[in-house]
Amino acid sequence: MDVELIEIREFIAAHHPFDMLPDASLEKAAGSLRGLYVRQGKCLFQTDDTVDALYIVRTGALETRDPSGEMLARVGEGETAGAAALLRGGRAVNVVEAIEDSLVYAMPAETFHTLRQHHKQFAYFFQPAGGERLRSGRAVAGQGGPRGSGPAHAHLDLMGIHLGDMLKRAPVTIPPDATIREAGARMSEQSVSCLMVVDPADSGGRAAGILTDRDLRNRVVAKALPYDTPVSEVMTPDPLSLTADDYLFDAMLLMTRHNIRHLPVMKDGKLAGVITNTNLVQTQNTSAVYLVGDIFKRDTAEGMRDALEMVPELILQLVETGASAHNIGHVISSLSDAATVRLMALAEMRLGPAPVPFVWLAAGSQARHEQTARSDQDNCLLMHDSYDETKHGEYFRAFTRMVCDGLNICGYVYCPGEVMAMTDQWRQPLKVWKNYFSKWIDQPDPKSLMLSSVFFDMRPIYGNHALFHDLRAFVLKKTSGSKIFLAYLASNALSRQPPLGFFRNLVMIRGGEHANTLDLKHRGIVPIVDLARVYALDAGSPSVNTLDRLETAQEKGAVSKDGAADLRDAWDFISTMRLRHQALRIRENKRADHYVSLETLSNFERSQLKDAFSVVKTMQGALASAYQTGRM
Amino acid sequence: MLRHVLGLDMTRRALWLVGKPGPMRDYYQEDYPTLDTPWHAVDYLAIDLETTGLDPMHDEILSVGFAPVRRGAVHMAEARHILVRPTRPVPEQTAIIHGLLDDRLAAAPPLEDVLPVVLKAMTGLVPLAHYAPVERRFLSHACKRLYGQPLIVPYVDTLRLEQRSVERQQETATKGALRLNAARERYNLPRYRAHNAMMDAIAAAELFLAQVAHMDTKRPPRLDEVSVG
Numbered sequence: 094m095d096v097e098l099i100e101i102r103e104f105i106a107a108h109h110p111f112d113m114l115p116d117a118s119l120e121k122a123a124g125s126l127r128g129l130y131v132r133q134g135k136c137l138f139q140t141d142d143t144v145d146a147l148y149i150v151r152t153g154a155l156e157t158r159d160p161s162g163e164m165l166a167r168v169g170e171g172e173t174a175g176a177a178a179l180l181r182g183g184r185a186v187n188v189v190e191a192i193e194d195s196l197v198y199a200m201p202a203e204t205f206h207t208l209r210q211h212h213k214q215f216a217y218f219f220q221p222a223g224g225e226r227l228r229s230g231r232a233v234a235g236q237g238g239p240r241g242s243g244p245a246h247a248h249l250d251l252m253g254i255h256l257g258d259m260l261k262r263a264p265v266t267i268p269p270d271a272t273i274r275e276a277g278a279r280m281s282e283q284s285v286s287c288l289m290v291v292d293p294a295d296s297g298g299r300a301a302g303i304l305t306d307r308d309l310r311n312r313v314v315a316k317a318l319p320y321d322t323p324v325s326e327v328m329t330p331d332p333l334s335l336t337a338d339d340y341l342f343d344a345m346l347l348m349t350r351h352n353i354r355h356l357p358v359m360k361d362g363k364l365a366g367v368i369t370n371t372n373l374v375q376t377q378n379t380s381a382v383y384l385v386g387d388i389f390k391r392d393t394a395e396g397m398r399d400a401l402e403m404v405p406e407l408i409l410q411l412v413e414t415g416a417s418a419h420n421i422g423h424v425i426s427s428l429s430d431a432a433t434v435r436l437m438a439l440a441e442m443r444l445g446p447a448p449v450p451f452v453w454l455a456a457g458s459q460a461r462h463e464q465t466a467r468s469d470q471d472n473c474l475l476m477h478d479s480y481d482e483t484k485h486g487e488y489f490r491a492f493t494r495m496v497c498d499g500l501n502i503c504g505y506v507y508c509p510g511e512v513m514a515m516t517d518q519w520r521q522p523l524k525v526w527k528n529y530f531s532k533w534i535d536q537p538d539p540k541s542l543m544l545s546s547v548f549f550d551m552r553p554i555y556g557n558h559a560l561f562h563d564l565r566a567f568v569l570k571k572t573s574g575s576k577i578f579l580a581y582l583a584s585n586a587l588s589r590q591p592p593l594g595f596f597r598n599l600v601m602i603r604g605g606e607h608a609n610t611l612d613l614k615h616r617g618i619v620p621i622v623d624l625a626r627v628y629a630l631d632a633g634s635p636s637v638n639t640l641d642r643l644e645t646a647q648e649k650g651a652v653s654k655d656g657a658a659d660l661r662d663a664w665d666f667i668s669t670m671r672l673r674h675q676a677l678r679i680r681e682n683k684r685a686d687h688y689v690s691l692e693t694l695s696n697f698e699r700s701q702l703k704d705a706f707s708v709v710k711t712m713q714g715a716l717a718s719a720y721q722t723g724r725m
Numbered sequence: 726m727l728r729h730v731l732g733l734d735m736t737r738r739a740l741w742l743v744g745k746p747g748p749m750r751d752y753y754q755e756d757y758p759t760l761d762t763p764w765h766a767v768d769y770l771a772i773d774l775e776t777t778g779l780d781p782m783h784d785e786i787l788s789v790g791f792a793p794v795r796r797g798a799v800h801m802a803e804a805r806h807i808l809v810r811p812t813r814p815v816p817e818q819t820a821i822i823h824g825l826l827d828d829r830l831a832a833a834p835p836l837e838d839v840l841p842v843v844l845k846a847m848t849g850l851v852p853l854a855h856y857a858p859v860e861r862r863f864l865s866h867a868c869k870r871l872y873g874q875p876l877i878v879p880y881v882d883t884l885r886l887e888q889r890s891v892e893r894q895q896e897t898a899t900k901g902a903l904r905l906n907a908a909r910e911r912y913n914l915p916r917y918r919a920h921n922a923m924m925d926a927i928a929a930a931e932l933f934l935a936q937v938a939h940m941d942t943k944r945p946p947r948l949d950e951v952s953v954g
Contacts, residue, residue: 097806100919128799128927130912130934152915194913194938196931199798 098123101198105149108171109696110218118208125204131155131191137174142185144178146199153195154596158188163603167192167596171696176219179205218700221707256344256358257337260366264357266291269301269325273313276304276324287355289364290328298363302328305355334359335368342381344368346427349386350434381407381424388431392439394499397432401503404428405679408466412676418668419640422463429459429505433472434555436499440492447492448485450477452556456512460552461622462638463668466675466685470497470505471547474514475560480522493520512547526564534571537581546585549626550637565635573633576720582630583720586623587713591616591706595699598691611702613674614687617667620709621660624716628652639664656712663705670698733757736877748841749872755849757878760949764937767948769794769881770850771930772843773922774860777816781866785811786836789843790922792930793850799930806923807842808833837871844868847878851952855905855929857882879952883908883932886951890936908932912939 102123105111114122127146131137131153138144140160148155155174157166165187168174178185179202191197209216267276267288276288290302304324312318312327333351335344337360344356354370384407387400404425411421437453457471458464474493476485493514501507514520521529533545549568553561572578592600592611599607600616611617625639628646636642640661647657675685694702734757741753758767772791778784792804810833843864854860857880865876887908891898901907905928906916912935917924933951940946 097919097921097923098801098804100917100924101801104915124802126801128801128931128934129797130914130931130938132935132938135938152913194935196914196935 101126104151104171105198108149109700110215113214113218114208114212118212122200122204122208125201126198127201129197129199131195131197133191133194135191137189137191137197138178138185139188140185143183144175144185145183145202147176147179147202147205148174148189149198149200150174151196151198153191153193153197155189155195155197156192158190160187164593164601166594167601169597176205177221180219180221254341255337256335256339256341256368257360257365259341259368260337260358262366264289264291264300264364264366266364267304267324268293269323269328271324272321273309273318273324273327274320277309277320280306280309286369287367288324289357289367290324291364300332300334300357300364301325302330303332303355303357303367304328307354332357336360337365340423341368342423342427345382346385346431349382350389350431381411381428384428385431388428388435391435394436394502397435397499398503401428401432405466405676405685408672408685409676409679412672418665418672419638421672422458422461422465422638422668425466426455426459426462426464429464430455430554432503432505433496433500436496436503437492437555439499440495443495444488444492447556448488449479450557450560451475451480451489452558452560453496453514453554454551454561455554456551457547458550460550460637462552463622465668465672466679468505469508470500471508471512472497472500472514472554473512473519473548473551474521475526475564476520476522477557477560478522478524489520490515490517510544510547523560523564527567530564530568530571534568534575534578537578539581539585542581542585543588546582546623546626549582549630552637569630569633569635572630579627579631580720583627583716586620586627587717589615589620589623590713591620591709594703594706595691600691610688610690612687613667613671613689617702617705617709618664618671620713621664621667624660624709624712627716628657652712656715659708660712663708666701666705670702733760733877733879740874740877744874745872747872748844749868749874752844752848752876753874757849758851758948760879760947760952762948763945764948764951765797765945768796768850769853769930769933770847771799771853771926771933772847772860773854773925773929774863775922776859776863777811779859781862784863785809785813786839786863786867787811787815787830788922789839790924790926791843791846792923792927793846794853794930794933797934799927799934801927803846804923804927805842805846806921807839809839810835836867840867840871851881851948852878853881853883853929853933855882855908855925855932856884857953881933881952883929883936885953886933886936890939905929905932909935912936 102119105123106114106119111119111122126149128151129148137148137155150168150170150172152170154167154169156164157168157174158164174189175185177187183202209219265279265283265285265288267279267290269290269292280286280288287303287305289300290304291298292301295301302325304327308327308329313322318327333347333353334357335347337358348354348356348370356368357364358366358368384400384403388397391397391400408421408425411424416424433453433455441447452475454460454473454475455471456473458468459471474489476489480489497507497513497515507513512519529545529548533541533548551561551565590603592602594601596607599609600611601607622639625642625646628651629636629642632646632649632651634642634645634649636645643652643657643661646652647654652660670689671687674689678685691699737753737757741750744750744753770791770793772789774786775788776784776786786809788806788808790804790806793800808830810830815827815830852860861876861880868874868876883905884903887903888898891902905925909916909928909932912932914928914931914935917928937946937951
């Protein structure tokens, strides 16, 4: 080739994946090209033709169609056609036709394969499944792994750190019959601000109580108790605790909510250590935790609304500091939890305690810990079977009304589908809920399933958690065996498909539709959430968070390891893009939505998105054949 | 037309017979494709010259660019750009237009070294140019001067093809509309920024492929329908 082919080399170098080739390879690639002119309406190749080149569009546009004539993809300037056939040994399955007069550069198969051999990134780009490519691309972009293991920043560490990792030393203990004097001496000698009270006779290693320096001040000195009083008389018995697997963020929330400074951490049922709020303050002082504390101090829904006005700013901060979508979802959902809990406490103050045990359940994205900018409310109420409509109906009607109205004031607007605890149908005792689920699972039909899928993502927020555990055990037992139900759920999961791809600034959708903007929620995130739900219910997993579901489903064999990893990456990529988009909208004082305009995406982002879509398409295809949803 | 075919063929055969051994004789030894061959069965060599002016008697060739078209595709791998050392200093105006500076040209081989390479590349191929008279006259004149024989060969002239196409649509072609870039634009071909003989040859080759693709004939056009004697 002549070095003066610079014009052609520069053209291909400006397009992905050729932009990843070193100069020497680009030069060779440009020099190997053949220029072709294809008139509009003419085919470049047809089904069963032999393809001997990769076609790069210089000007014009090509369309790929399957043998039945359905459009599969459209490519414009700088994009390619024919790679699938080349990877299949040169046999074309589909038809490629020019939809505009096009100048096309043909790169000989030999050059194409040589480039693939020598340049991993180039090879990844043309791989049929996008998962590997998505990962390699993200590594290029320096975004780090799926759960945002990128830049170590305070905000993301909150969710990345398990309490187990925070424990610096074994707990300092004291038996319950020791005296206060001994306790004080031990605290001073070990320089700790609290002691765990453990009965040496209790082989289980549980904490009978906790004694803090504050207790010594408030309960001993202030009350002038004799120093030989046994510890058991001044300690706080049966303290609140978390487990080593819980996140640091959860500990901060619990401590803020109960205004405590020490939190025992259990591991395998045994006391493993204590988290103190000094630990936390040293780690960071985050606005999210501050915000939770603020919400708990408010006495009206309007007050909470004012506190929650900081949420958009918080999302901006989190996005900017590189927190992962998983972390941000958890933080934002925790704020909704806090508002819900506070509203219930206020309702109980006005109405008195509930006449029968109940539990408030979040549904949908809040339940999954996947909320982004503030969204609609989805919730329901589960009551003990001793509930009697005539005796208790009025109380719970008023109670749920108060909470739902409060949430609406806070900005969690009423659910358009009325999936709310204030709706009579969704405020029921356990036996009725069991009946609902029995009906959905035993006699599934597509329409009711569409409505009810939100109830398969539930999380207890406030009240008697045991009621929920009872319901969940019942549901999981039914779903994990029910092939018919799962097949319907799978079919439902396939109803929303990712786009075919992009063409210039249009999103191409199956069936020839196209749009100017990409709906990241319904075309990107929802299909993955739906897939994860099917896998999790198939595996009998109680998880509701999408990434957790993928992980447990994979452990139980309901989805392949690679498939789960690919979907996790795709979810993370699309969710992060949505958060970034929302953060930008918020900064411009616009409503945070799910629609990105293609003009704002770089070529690299487009190609990453296409990979994410291809992962979803592949997994949807696998699900369709596993459940034979075509027969429904 | 048959007479024309015989005429061309016989002339070339005669020149081969009387020619002295060398690049010119080697060139004429190879048959030119018959004029009734379908266009896509013919190989072409898109060629472009940069010269100091338009008169072959006085002006000189400064560079030759070419790119072959085989089986309906421009083959970049065989595209070449060759500078030619002029015998006299290049007039200032020309140097500005082509960006061919004296010192680069001074290091280039003379025409007697370049012409054999061009003839070899042209052997068996139909030359193709945008406004072919310039290439036709300069190359033929150079052959006469160096080998004592003219270069008798039909050319594909993309400017003529464009003019015909415009006239067929009963429009008068303005001069500017027939320029290489203006013509390319009508076929959705990209605008190349670089201007050297090789990129212009490639540009003409692509234009030719576009023109043929747009000829609304029932059968593929034959060579005599796209070339000019």
